[in-house]
Amino acid sequence: MPKRVQSPSSINLYKQCPRKYYYHYIMNIESLPSIHTLRGNIAHSVLQHFFDADLSSLNMKNFEEPLRSRIQQLLIRFWGEKKDKIEQLDLSHDQLIFYFEETMMMLLNWYEKFVAKIKSFQGESFETIFKKLTPLRELEYQSQQHAVRGFIDAIEEIRPGEPRLMDYKTSKRFEMTEEYKLQLAIYALLFQEKHGRMPKQVGLYFLKDTQKHEYLMNVDKELLDFARREVAFVHEMTESDNINDYPKNITPLCKYSTGQCDYYDPCFVQKTIPELVQIKKK
Template sequence: MNTIAKRVQSPSSIKTFKQCPRKYYYSYILKLETKANIHTVRGNIAHSVLEHFFDIDTSVISMENHEAHLKLIVQKLLLKEWQNYKTELDKLGLTQDKQIHYFEDTLVMLFNWVDLFSSKLSRKTGTFAERFKKLTPMRELLLVSENYSTKGYIDAIEHDEDGSVRIMDYKTSSSQNINEHILQLAIYSLLYFDKHGTMPKQVGIYFLKGRESLVDVDEKLLDMAKKEIAHVHESTLTEDVNHYPKKPSPLCKFSTGQCDFYDVCRPHER
């Protein structure tokens, strides 16, 4: 077997391999082109809004008027980011009504997140600006581990006043089952531990259509990440397609679309 150099994995590549080794082959070995869709584009827009949200001028906001003020800011940020992504959105070929639907749906999600953020503000002490600063996370951080040949972009790292750390990710999907994202969160925890030498207290998801969901970090979670990373590294040292079997599942073709590689893969043919 001709081997190739160990590549740097990510939560996305590891998840792809677990879902279907052949999909991994098409995506990360052959690097075949994939199509954008409204869900990924809208997700990127929402992430951008929440990243820039924490750069606002807090000196003009008070606790008395903060909730309405923050929702107005989020609405303006969404309009700006929607315009920034106009080229990508236009390529999707959606009708104007569909675009409006997804814009409004995204705004509802962001308002839902503002409600959660406001409830956290109310539990802090000090002026609005002081409370806001306490809740401002480190954002869009790339963590790279040479020890595990793995990298990951983390949406938010939150530091509580007691010194504890939470790693949080934003999700715009309808499903609010944190178990679907445990491996991703475990890898983030391992990357953080590898860099800082200490575990975050918790990792979790801000489900923008619902609430936040948290998991305590322990050695067991880190061990799971190590095991899955090692398995994918060991299984992806060749460019031979025969080492990347098809794994037919409902993810091949579904009510709203199909896998990007469905036509080239023909998953139900031997």
């Protein structure tokens, strides 16, 4: 039986709860939509398309307002494109306004940091600086050797020969967790396998963080070995299709004050898999 192709998300999900991995990746039962997932996708789309701006009329003296307006218009556009899915969440009008405005705040926070980067360059034209800061965006990398793949949000190379792989986060926790470290380590492994060289750094942009904003790690052999071990471990543990080989990991994430795991019912209310599938279809 060929290995399942894993991803940073699937590997981290297995490490969080093997049973949840089973429902999602083996039974292919989709998780429920949420405003956090949808607005995260929207924010990523805005930042992906932001760099396609027309620069012909912009210079160091006049670029700030047009590009700020571009951020705002892109958010309105992509929020509108997800309107039907957002409405299905049955949020109140006040909640919708809150999440839209919070997403706008995050994007403008990122933009202010981007403006500061532009102004830090001296003696170059605006267009030259902008293009230097423009990353490769939303690139899929796949390893045949390790049977793992991932989408890298941004590959920056401000200094020639020193690429860094960056991921955008809309979470409220501003720390390099083990889950984030593993995600970035896998990206570094994928990059190294494809290009034959390690990236200089990997890191995160926490869009809500108005202070530090960028969290970076240097890439070394130890980080790549960490990724290899974790990928191999999850491959070994997910060879079976038997639910009994995927134990529950009971934690406060199963049920909490504002909700519960998407797979709480089959785990704790004893619904059968066919019943769960029917629920998801309704």
